[in-house]
Each structure stands twice: as structure tokens, then as C-alpha cells.
Amino acid sequence: MQALPPPPPAITAPAPDRSEATTGELRVAAALTDAQVRVDSSFTGASIVLYGAVFNPTDEPADVVVVVRGPDAPIRLVKKTRTSGVWLNSRPVLFEGAPGFYMTASTRPLSDIADFGQLRRLGVGVDHLRIDAPEESRTVTRYGVRDVVVSRLGDDYLDWRRAVIRLKEAAALYDTDSRGVEFVDRGLFRAEVELPTVAPTGKYYAEVWLFQNGEPQSVSNLTLTVEKVGLERDIYEFAHRRPWLYGVLCVVLAALTGYGASRIFSRRS
Structure with missing residues (x-):
């Protein structure tokens, strides 16, 4: 009876370099359940889950902040003014770069996660939302109506800006949820992105920020497309x-x- 040859020696595969590198790195990774939303005549809104993981090798807790911004579009506003006992529309004001959709979700209120200056620098939160306007004011005529482009409205600028945010919030296009990010397991989190029926079409950009001790440590960028079909x-x-x-x-x-x-x-x- 012929003896069988000895089995080959076991080969142990080395751990991937990527896994070894992340063990000592504080960072966040995120993804969307659906990166494309199709809009047709039966569209009544959409709910998309943003999920991810926090790699935290330290004992210090970390916070997650999700910011989703829709395509920018001009928005035209008028103010009711009382003149000689009659209510009339003021001269229109045109913001040239207001986001069509904007939401923030976080593990805690933003003011508890980072200070005012840090949030303003990153543009995180409706209070720090950047609404583009030209540096020099000018007047243009469109369809027979003279529009004032916002740039130097002085003290009235804040009132007009608050009006933009108030109107967008009433249409469910701007939203702030201080408890919108939920940790479902150690290091694993989720947040829901609610798109209303009137959500504009185009490219949406999501930023997932990881904060620790009031400082941004990592960010993950995602893209969402809303298109008509x-x-x-x-x-x-x-x-x-x-x-x-x-x-x-x-x-x-x-x-x-x-x-x-x-x-x-x-x-x-």
C-alpha cells in the first residue's frame, strides 16, 4: 500500500494593508441606500437612509453631523409695505444662489458639538448657510420686472435671509434635526434624508462630518441624483x-x- 504524500503547509494570508492602517485612524465612512431618485407623476416624496461607521481608536466620544445640500437656484422675494393706507409689494429682491434643499442631522445639537466660529467656517447649519450673492449690487430687468440682486442691503440683509429660510422650512425643503443621527451599534450610525414632493431635481451633495472635542476630524462626501423620468x-x-x-x-x-x-x-x- 503506497503512503499518501504529506499535506502542504498551511498558508496564512496577511491582513490587508487598509485594515491595518485604519486601526489607529480616527475617521468616518458613509454611504446611501439609494443614490438615485426617480421623479414621475406619482412621486410623493422619498426617504433615503444614510448609514456609516465611525472608526475611533480613542476613548474620547465623537459626534456625527450630516449635511445634505440640493442644487442652488435663484429665489425672488417681495415684501408687503403699507403706503398711504394701501398694502403694496416692494421692489423684488433676488438671491442668486439659495440651495433648493438643505438639511442637517446630528447626534446632538450643533451648538453642543462645535463653537460658532467652527460651524460658520464649515457652513454647517441653517444659521451658517451660505447664500451666494454678487459682490456688487446691480439691477436687471426680466420679463418686464426690475429685480434687485442682493449684495449690499445693509441691516435689511439678515431680514431677507431669514425670510428665505422661513419660506423653505414651510415647504419642508429646509430641515434641522438635532437628534437625526442615531448610533444603532458600536460605531455604526444611520440618518434619514426626507425628500418632499416639491424637491428640486439635480445633484445633491451630502457631507458626513466627524467631530471630536469641538474640532472636525474627518469628512465623507456623497452624491445623490434626483431626476425626472x-x-x-x-x-x-x-x-x-x-x-x-x-x-x-x-x-x-x-x-x-x-x-x-x-x-x-x-x-x-
């Missing part, structure tokens, strides 16, 4: 590529609809 997308693209033709077709369609309705009701009467 189906017939809604075709109409949207047609309206932006050929606005004049789109306007003419809308007028013709409205006229035909009105004419058809009048004919139907005239026959019934």
Missing part, C-alpha cells in the same frame, strides 16, 4: 430647450381646452 422628463427638457415654442403650445392647448369645454356646456344647456 418618463413623460415628465420629456416635457421638462422640451420646455427648457425650446421655451418659446413650449409657451405657444401651452397657450394653444389652453385655448382648445376652453373652446371644447364651452362647446360641451353649450350643448347641455
Whole structure:
């Protein structure tokens, strides 16, 4: 009977360099359950889960802050003013770069995580939200209406800025949740991003900040796309590529609809 050869020696695979390197590194990693949201006629909003892990080799606790910012778009405001006993609209004010969507979620209130200066420098929180405006004020005419572009409104600037935030919050487009980030296990966290029905389409950018002792230690950047699909997308693209033709077709369609309705009701009467 022939003897079997001895088994080969066991080979121990070395640990990956990446795993070894993260054991002593304080950082955060995050991802989205869905990085693309499709908007059609039946869209009623979306709820996306942002999840991640905190690698913390120290005994010091760390906080997580999630910031999601939607595409910037101009926003036009007017103020009701009383003149000679009559309420009239003031001259319009145009902010050129207000985010269409903005939310923050954190493990604790932001004021407990970092000081005012740190939050302002990073632009974290609606109180520190950067709303772009040109350096020099100018007046432009659009569709026969004179708009004032915000730049040097003096003390009134803060009032106009607060009005932008108030209107966006009323439409559920701006939100602050001081307990929106929840640790589900040691080092593992989750947060929900709620998109309302009126959420603008385009690229959304998410920042996941890791704070320790009031200082930012790490950040993870994510991208979310909200886009129209189906017939809604075709109409949207047609309206932006050929606005004049789109306007003419809308007028013709409205006229035909009105004419058809009048004919139907005239026959019934």
C-alpha cells in the first residue's frame, strides 16, 4: 500500500494593508441606500437612509453631523409695505444662489458639538448657510420686472435671509434635526434624508462630518441624483430647450381646452 504524500503547509494570508492602517485612524465612512431618485407623476416624496461607521481608536466620544445640500437656484422675494393706507409689494429682491434643499442631522445639537466660529467656517447649519450673492449690487430687468440682486442691503440683509429660510422650512425643503443621527451599534450610525414632493431635481451633495472635542476630524462626501423620468422628463427638457415654442403650445392647448369645454356646456344647456 503506497503512503499518501504529506499535506502542504498551511498558508496564512496577511491582513490587508487598509485594515491595518485604519486601526489607529480616527475617521468616518458613509454611504446611501439609494443614490438615485426617480421623479414621475406619482412621486410623493422619498426617504433615503444614510448609514456609516465611525472608526475611533480613542476613548474620547465623537459626534456625527450630516449635511445634505440640493442644487442652488435663484429665489425672488417681495415684501408687503403699507403706503398711504394701501398694502403694496416692494421692489423684488433676488438671491442668486439659495440651495433648493438643505438639511442637517446630528447626534446632538450643533451648538453642543462645535463653537460658532467652527460651524460658520464649515457652513454647517441653517444659521451658517451660505447664500451666494454678487459682490456688487446691480439691477436687471426680466420679463418686464426690475429685480434687485442682493449684495449690499445693509441691516435689511439678515431680514431677507431669514425670510428665505422661513419660506423653505414651510415647504419642508429646509430641515434641522438635532437628534437625526442615531448610533444603532458600536460605531455604526444611520440618518434619514426626507425628500418632499416639491424637491428640486439635480445633484445633491451630502457631507458626513466627524467631530471630536469641538474640532472636525474627518469628512465623507456623497452624491445623490434626483431626476425626472418618463413623460415628465420629456416635457421638462422640451420646455427648457425650446421655451418659446413650449409657451405657444401651452397657450394653444389652453385655448382648445376652453373652446371644447364651452362647446360641451353649450350643448347641455
